[in-house]
Amino acid sequence: MHLELVFDRVDFAYGGTRERVIYRGVTCRLAAGRLHAVMGPSGSGKTTLFRLITGELEPDTGTIELAGTGGARRVSQVYQDYRLVPYLTAVENVKLAQEFASAGGGVGTFPDVAALLDKLGLTGQANAAVGSLSGGEQQRVAIARALATAPEVLLADEPTGAVDEQATREIARRFADLAHDDGLLVLVATHDPVVAEYADVVLRIRDHDLVAEPPSADAMTGGAQR
Numbered sequence: 001m002h003l004e005l006v007f008d009r010v011d012f013a014y015g016g017t018r019e020r021v022i023y024r025g026v027t028c029r030l031a032a033g034r035l036h037a038v039m040g041p042s043g044s045g046k047t048t049l050f051r052l053i054t055g056e057l058e059p060d061t062g063t064i065e066l067a068g069t070g071g072a073r074r075v076s077q078v079y080q081d082y083r084l085v086p087y088l089t090a091v092e093n094v095k096l097a098q099e100f101a102s103a104g105g106g107v108g109t110f111p112d113v114a115a116l117l118d119k120l121g122l123t124g125q126a127n128a129a130v131g132s133l134s135g136g137e138q139q140r141v142a143i144a145r146a147l148a149t150a151p152e153v154l155l156a157d158e159p160t161g162a163v164d165e166q167a168t169r170e171i172a173r174r175f176a177d178l179a180h181d182d183g184l185l186v187l188v189a190t191h192d193p194v195v196a197e198y199a200d201v202v203l204r205i206r207d208h209d210l211v212a213e214p215p216s217a218d219a220m221t222g223g224a225q226r
């Protein structure tokens with residue numbers, strides 16, 4: 001069975017009295033192997049969506065399930081501000097993620113760090129302190145780090161918010177490759193239409209719902225229709 005992220009009638013609101021409704025009745029299926037761009041105005045709920053997917057937040061009603069996976073949900077994240085340790089090298093930053101995951105009882109086998117950096121086009125930067133790298137390079141180190149724990153789902157929140165258009169295209173292309181070549185389920189929250197150009201599916205947050213463009217995209221795996 002292919003990996004799918006399945007939303008079934010998901011409602012979510014913030015606040016003790018549930019006064020800040022973010023999602024209402026979200027039902028959709030997102031398939032692995034595709035790059036999804038999550039778009040919507042500031043404050044519409046992009047980061048909240050990611051917090052629901054990681055399990056940091058629970059839906060008020062409805063369910064979010066990762067179907068087709070063996071055990072625990074393996075989700076990695078990439079952030080706008082990279083969140084790397086600037087005085088450590090690229091290799092050390094990526095290894096650190098594996099050490100944390102091992103200490104936390106994570107998956108047994110991790111990808112090879114040098115191979116990951118090579119995949120992200122960073123062989124020449126592997127032993128440089130990441131604080132000395134360009135923004136685009138730092139973000140690619142952050143993507144390598146996210147991959148270091150062998151995730152099934154990759155979430156990136158405004159990953160190109162701090163880099164120029166050339167670096168944006170480079171990063172967007174890497175996310176598309178990870179979906180298409182490695183079969184990851186990739187979601188990128190973005191305001192940037194350049195990133196959306198690389199996406200297979202644009203998920204627009206509209207009226208507290210996730211609306212897929214093209215409209216059939218969230219049913220292309222033969223799953224439930226809206």
Ligand SMILES: Nc1ncnc2c1ncn2[C@@H]1O[C@H](COP(=O)(O)OP(=O)(O)OP(=O)(O)O)[C@@H](O)[C@H]1O
Pocket residue numbers: 014015020022040041042043044045046047048049
């Ligand atoms: N812990 C919280 N308690 C109450 N309201 C919250 C909380 N976190 C976020 N919100 C509100 O929920 C709404 C959605 O926030 P979220 O961060 O998901 O939006 P976003 O689409 O990611 O925005 P941006 O594009 O500005 O990053 C916003 O109005 C925000 O102020």
